[in-house]
Amino acid sequence: MAEGPLYLVSNRGPVTFGPNGEIRRGTGGLVTALIGLASYRDVTWVASAMTDEDVEHAERNQGRPFAVEAPEGGEYRVKLVASDSDAYDRFYNIMANPMLWFIQHYLWDLSNAPDIRRNETEAFEFGYNAVNEDLARAVLDELEDVENPVVMVHDYHLYTLPALIRHARPDAFLHHFVHIPWSQPDSWRVLPSMMRREIYSGILANDIIGFHTRSYRRNFLQCCRDLMDLDVDMERGVVHFEDREVWVRAYPLPIDASAIQAVARRERVRRFEEELLGRRRDHLILRVDRADLSKNVLRGFSAFDVFLEQHPEFRERVTFIAQLMPSRTDVPEYAEYLERIEAVVAVVNHRHGSPDWMPIQLKLRDDLEEAVAAYKHYDVLMVNAMFDGMNLVAKEGPMVNERGGASILSENTGAHEELGEYALSVNPFDIQELADSIHAALTMDDEERHRRHEGLKSIITARNPGDWVDDQLADIRRKGGVE
Ligand code: F6P
Numbered sequence: 001m002a003e004g005p006l007y008l009v010s011n012r013g014p015v016t017f018g019p020n021g022e023i024r025r026g027t028g029g030l031v032t033a034l035i036g037l038a039s040y041r042d043v044t045w046v047a048s049a050m051t052d053e054d055v056e057h058a059e060r061n062q063g064r065p066f067a068v069e070a071p072e073g074g075e076y077r078v079k080l081v082a083s084d085s086d087a088y089d090r091f092y093n094i095m096a097n098p099m100l101w102f103i104q105h106y107l108w109d110l111s112n113a114p115d116i117r118r119n120e121t122e123a124f125e126f127g128y129n130a131v132n133e134d135l136a137r138a139v140l141d142e143l144e145d146v147e148n149p150v151v152m153v154h155d156y157h158l159y160t161l162p163a164l165i166r167h168a169r170p171d172a173f174l175h176h177f178v179h180i181p182w183s184q185p186d187s188w189r190v191l192p193s194m195m196r197r198e199i200y201s202g203i204l205a206n207d208i209i210g211f212h213t214r215s216y217r218r219n220f221l222q223c224c225r226d227l228m229d230l231d232v233d234m235e236r237g238v239v240h241f242e243d244r245e246v247w248v249r250a251y252p253l254p255i256d257a258s259a260i261q262a263v264a265r266r267e268r269v270r271r272f273e274e275e276l277l278g279r280r281r282d283h284l285i286l287r288v289d290r291a292d293l294s295k296n297v298l299r300g301f302s303a304f305d306v307f308l309e310q311h312p313e314f315r316e317r318v319t320f321i322a323q324l325m326p327s328r329t330d331v332p333e334y335a336e337y338l339e340r341i342e343a344v345v346a347v348v349n350h351r352h353g354s355p356d357w358m359p360i361q362l363k364l365r366d367d368l369e370e371a372v373a374a375y376k377h378y379d380v381l382m383v384n385a386m387f388d389g390m391n392l393v394a395k396e397g398p399m400v401n402e403r404g405g406a407s408i409l410s411e412n413t414g415a416h417e418e419l420g421e422y423a424l425s426v427n428p429f430d431i432q433e434l435a436d437s438i439h440a441a442l443t444m445d446d447e448e449r450h451r452r453h454e455g456l457k458s459i460i461t462a463r464n465p466g467d468w469v470d471d472q473l474a475d476i477r478r479k480g481g482v483e
Contacts, residue, residue: 013047090127173481272373
């Protein structure tokens with residue numbers, strides 16, 4: 001099969017430049033998903049310039065794509081797009097996060113928030129749409145001499161971009177993957193109808209829209225029917241919009257098992273392991289997350305508190321390591337969440353700790369190698385997100401864990417559709433159930449633990465990110481895209 005160039009477009013790119021010339025890998029599931037594709041195909045990845053140094057690089061390359069060596073290996077062709085800083089701030093810190101993120105994860109406490117005022121409507125118009133326009137222009141420049149180009153758009157930051165590309169290039173094939181949940185129709189009623197229409201018309205300019213799970217796909221189809229009054233075929237996953245058919249599909253994202261295993265063999269990981277094993281108690285509970293409200297960190301600590309209260313025989317014998325990467329800290333809700341996390345940890349540690357035992361060890365940093373060292377040695381992995389698009393930690397942890405560790409997994413994560421059978425499923429709001437699951441996991445007999453752990457690994461290794469991309473490319477071909 002002849003493979004033409006592909007154009008990826010997302011807010012966060014594969015790399016970001018730091019103040020001391022360092023190149024860091026972009027965080028989050030989106031980058032993890034696409035990084036393989038970007039290094040093995042002829043791909044140009046168009047992304048927002050997110051740091052001052054990104055902007056400098058964009059300027060130095062006169063806004064053209066340039067090659068960059070990724071810190072984890074591999075080379076990418078990236079085109080970083082600098083937007084006006086005020087527009088970008090409104091785009092990222094008001095509209096994308098929290099507004100859309102909170103809608104799609106059911107995080108708004110509706111009797112209190114959000115208030116939609118001029119600040120928010122202007123953030124949509126002059127922030128969200130402005131950045132979508134900047135990125136659309138940057139993509140269109142690249143498509144100038146390319147016939148029937150294939151553009152793969154990613155995530156909730158870019159819902160209005162596809163309509164801009166469709167308008168300028170009706171011959172383009174547009175594929176959009178949404179990495180987060182698609183929530184049910186009523187949650188979208190928070191948005192003024194003008195915004196909602198623009199968002200839905202924007203995303204429906206795509207030829208194919210992909211989600212991690214069948215349930216997000218169903219929610220999206222229902223939204224198109226209920227909120228946009230469109231003709232929808234729920235069975236076939238087709239929305240009729242204007243004079244086109246839009247396919248809506250589920251493509252659950254796998255992890256690259258060999259890549260995470262390679263990280264697990266690194267020397268720096270070994271040093272973290274030594275330190276961890278030196279302090280290890282009988283049992284280790286672990287969570288690794290972005291410090292995001294959707295991850296349900298506070299209830300996780302409350303459940304641990306209840307567990308220690310109800311099972312004092314475990315005191316001094318168990319440690320809970322929480323490695324949380326501070327995220328979106330310019331959004332007040334996130335900054336406040338971090339403060340609440342620290343406060344709850346202090347309370348639980350004060351209530352149960354002793355001079356030489358700290359029940360919860362909080363690590364507020366983004367360090368993949370440190371996290372992987374802990375993955376190798378946990379007895380229990382806690383993934384209790386309220387709602388989560390996929391959750392790759394639920395897949396990475398079991399892949400490198402060496403103790404036949406058990407997984408506690410929220411039934412509202414995308415990963416649960418695949419892994420639920422071998423995990424201890426929890427309702428993320430039920431603190432007592434979570435506390436009971438900690439106890440069940442720590443007292444499970446070896447045979448059962450290993451059976452579950454092997455079950456998890458066999459599902460996790462059944463597919464890889466290459467298969468995920470191939471499934472999408474196959475649908476693109478099926479629908480007539482030249483790729
Ligand atoms: O993978 C889900 C996701 O929301 C991505 O869209 C995003 O890039 C990532 O998590 C991390 O969030 P942020 O880009 O805001 O740091």
